[in-house]
Amino acid sequence: MSQTATLLVIDDEPQIRKFLRISLSSQGYKVLEAGTGAEGLAQAALNKPDLLVLDLGLPDMDGQQVLREFRQWSTVPVLVLSVRASEAQKVEALDNGANDYVTKPFGIQEFLARIRALLRQAPTGEPQEAALKFGPLTVDLAYRRVLLDDTEVALTRKEYAVLAQLARYPGRVITQQQLLKDIWGPTHTEDSHYLRIVVGHLRQKLADDPTRPRQSLIQKCRLRRKG
Template sequence: MSTILIADDESQILEILSSYLRKEGYHVMTAEDGRLTLEYVTAYPIDLIILDLMLPDMTGEDVCREIRKKSRVPIIMLTAKSGEADRIIGLEIGADDYLVKPFSPRELVARVRAILRRAGDYQVLSDRIQFGNLKVSLRERSVAKKEQAVELTTNEFRLLTTLLRYPGRTWTREELVEEVLGIDYMGSDRTIDTHIKNLRQKIEEDPKQPEYIKTVYGLGYRFENPAKDRG
């Protein structure tokens, strides 16, 4: 049974979402402020967090940043802000999905199910992949650069493994959206650009001149083996 933590200071939202998620068989925990949210993340094995951006003691962005310092747990952000810039900020600090209020609880449940399904895809794999200084364990869902652990979000990890399993193949944004975010994703395909930017910041020596993740202008992205390029 997956454990889901809902962080929101609106009791009605907590009650409605908890009811829907429990009917789907999830174990649900709730927190009404950022401090308690961070305590729960430290103390309990949480599988997914639904995080409101307007908490009474901390902003949701700050809570997300603190969580990302120590955990790759999937995060769905809830907000009343619908602007593209706000969604990009949420993704850049480590959120896996972004839902604007008001929303359908059924849509949220569908997104929870899709994210947990994607995260679970990698728990049954056992092979390891290495390119240059980059090592990836699919079973352990871990990444190391020069033997140093690299913390990736669920979507960043899925994006990286999708690219490096087919080195040299060019993926369009639409293809990566389907592979990484799922065919039911309703947002812009430019979301992939944000994930690519974040991933380059974490695995490349120089994100502005990437060795691994190359931009194929007018098409999309591909993963290259720098050792092969050096002949």
Template structure:
């Protein structure tokens, strides 16, 4: 699960984005000022910072320079300032992406995923991914459930891992065909349905009594943490 820090002084925006990004499967903490944001970065070491430029104590670009002096944590800047000159200045100062307000939570989530894939995916793959009692190690290609090793085919492992690192997110069957099967214009939904059924059996669940795998009619499938 990605640990996000949202630095935003507007309470309503902060509340709305925290709720929406949490629904996308992220663990979100927030700060209304640059000082509080810097403290949380030092103490909590989030995976990514979403930083508003219009903060009450420091301009967000000043906070960005302070962050870059001590950490390489990815930073996505959000702002109403839409001039090209400002965008270039902030990106040159070390921002990984720049999003102009207003924007949707879905757009911001897509930017978060892209930044993490682009600059930090290889390092994150070295660490096991855990969701409830499910633990997946990409480097060793090993999956365990409640301490018991799961016997998965290569495709089953790839499918389960793809879903697990996106815990809480509904993934469409088209995306699964493109990213797991690498056949965006081939294959059928039935292929995915069969593999999901096999995974359910190995996870000790059924479609009528799911624990980790949830099918969302007309949308796709997602992994959830049954302990939450």
């Protein structure tokens, strides 16, 4: 990865963003900035940066949540930069998909070296798309929106979570147990009635007739009871 890479800094402190912008720009990087989690996710979806620098203490949503949502649709390296120095916070961030973790205050030379290392390790190839399209249905993973014929569909958090999981694996068989574990947690793998209710609501809201599906997303992601 060359030093013409684009980096997105998500931090609510203007002085930190200014310091990082000056330091990173002096190394030849293009620097984008966001002061909130929602703005950061939107910038990431729109501009497809090569690396994220992410603070955890954001005003609108916790940085751990930003990380989890970003990892739903992107494998771009993420370097967490935070005052949170506990082992538990570091472990959670790494489990959520962070590639590295630097605590504030920090030395700029070590920080730049970590940026270079992450960019060298970054996967090559086509970037993943944040918005997935299935005929008239669009699942926008970055903005957490679902559109049907360009009209937004109001979904509950669980309905969106199930649909987003199916959208990421079109054409594959997904077991009920896996969906229940991913969305409701490992203690709910036998609570299949939760999933039946949510899928039923999704079919109604998306006008998805299982015998003559208007869009094939739910049909293509066949739910299997065991396996």
